[in-house]
Amino acid sequence: MAQDGARRVLAGVDAAARRFGLYPGMSAAHAQALVPGLHLVPAAPEADAAGLERLGLWCQRYAPIVATDPPDGLLIDITGAAHLFGGEAPLLADISARLERTGIAARLALADTPGCAWGLARFGEGGIVPPGGAAQVLAPLPVAALRLGSEAQRALQDVGLTRIGGLTDKPRAALRLRFGAEVLFRLDRALGYEPEPLAALVAPESPRVALRFAEPVGARETLERVVTDLCARLVPELERRGLGARRLDLIFARVDRLDQAIRIGTARPSRDAAHLTRLLAERLALVDPGFGIEEAVLCASRVEPLAEHQETHLASHLAAGPQALDLAALIDTLLVRLGAARVYRLAPVESDLPERAVRRVPALAAPLGVVWPTDLPRPARLLAPPEPVTAMAEIPDAPPLFFVWRNTRHRIARADGPERILGEWWVTDAEADLTRDYYRVETEAGERFWLFRDGPMQANGRWWLHGLGEA
């Protein structure tokens, strides 16, 4: 609720109020008449802006460049950061899940340009726009989705141009003449013809160092030197505060204000300048210097206290040789090169189904000390999904005499089984009547296979090959 002259009007409404037909800009008296007992809160634009900025800083967990879009939007430049979350779709899912848990209603859109994502989030359904798909996605949206001023909007609507799709195929000169430069400018930004730099938020408390260059730089070797220099300057700052970097953001400010950012994460807090330099240098190839870089900013956007870690490190270092420290450095390098989802350890899951017997844990998680049951032989290669085979058994519950897989007939010399595995009905209903009888078989050539029948033979159980080799 805000004061508009002498009138009290609604500044914003939540989802419940919208269901009662209330909308921003409505007078408070009217709203109270419609909904008796309406809960009105005085508007606090400054607090809203501060809250948005805090949320923006929180969003830096996803990517280094985050800009606020007042009054109620955030723009995140995820270039080069999506792989840390396993791709664009998991990234969006993660953001929306976390926002929902804190009670923030949000619509997310991901596109090539900030303009396109803005329009899609506010006037469309949100979601992910494939690269180059901006024009197609924007076409059915109203022209307001271009972030136009109200005057330009009205001018377009007066001539019946209500959809963005109606603008893209008009001659540009005529559009400029009639509606001014703004319409074309906004359209070009949404479609990516016109660059749109974002003014990145910076958390005041995170350790950062910056280098400004008298002349724009761009050569790869120069950038490597810059990285070395920045790391060497950042480390004393971290040391002074007793911190280690878990995440570093390196932002190159280009002369055309299209900032280039790279981000690296470490598996353990670190303030080893050489190690951090190496991790950043791995990703330097992703930086496009364009016409030159004016400024480089290195910011430890996520830090953890390091003092105690170092002592425990030292203890394990003395006990177990140099491996503990070295492994963290190796894992960091691989994480940066391959992405967080592709480096892991595997741990046992208490599940009878072989497909579900394994889960991933972080590569540097504490040792779990558990193993799979040792009395059950398992194949070295598991086929996913199992492949159907034709098998032949003498009597219903006996192991097969031979089976045919991929047009090759295997005569079975030795066999063991069945090991019955039942579906886990408590996981999904679909598994309520899943029954598999597993047989370990050895062919006459000595090859070992892991076969199963998905039901009793009387009930037309089919045979499947699930694994090769045996240990």
Add this chain to the structure above:
Amino acid sequence: MPPPHSPDAPTLAELRRLTDSVGTGAGPDAAPTLPFGVAGLDAALPGGGLALGALHQIHEGGPRGRYAATAVLFAGGILARLDGPVLWCLHSRDLFAPALARVGLHPDRVVYCETWRDTEVLPAMEEGLRHRGLAGVVGELTRMTLTPSRRLQLAAEGSGVTALVVHRLCAGEAAEPEPSAARTRWRVAPAPSDGMSRRMGRPRWRLELQRSRGGAPGAWIVEACDAQGRLAVPASLANRPAAPERVQRRAAR
């Protein structure tokens, strides 16, 4: 070892001279080795076991060679008997970790990285080999040419970390192995277990040492890795007269 008229012979000789001079400065015999505990096998290897801090290639024989199901167990068994973490560079999603645990490689020790292509496996392996303290680095590769093998061998010598390359070839490809700087080349294939019984016994492998620098090639029938990663001599073969091929005759343990 390639025949002397092979076009690669000078390259290999040059390489051998090069790699032998790198690292400790001493010959390959001075480097630490890991005995297999199978006497004939260890006798064929210089230093009495598998050289640590070196590159070893493992091919899988047999028609299902491209799955390399036996080869990964052989590699797992070797690493199970070493101390320290293991870096395993995956080629596809079909490796079933419980089987590695059954040859003694505890899951807490293995860090997997999904390097699907050879072009990703090789740099990841090399990175791993530069870090002391690892027990070993395993890479599943479809193809390894001379230059990458030389890089891996040099990196392994520098850090003392053992490198194992498990080849995942197509069936036809295995016939002509490419020259490489690896210390040994193995060919593992499943072999029929004890002929008498219809029950499943301990699996057997035909283990062929195709090339061993400073050692002699040979072939053995062994019983597969046990829960500690140890091979053994089949009991039924232990007291048999010498077979035409070099079959091991005495149990080591």
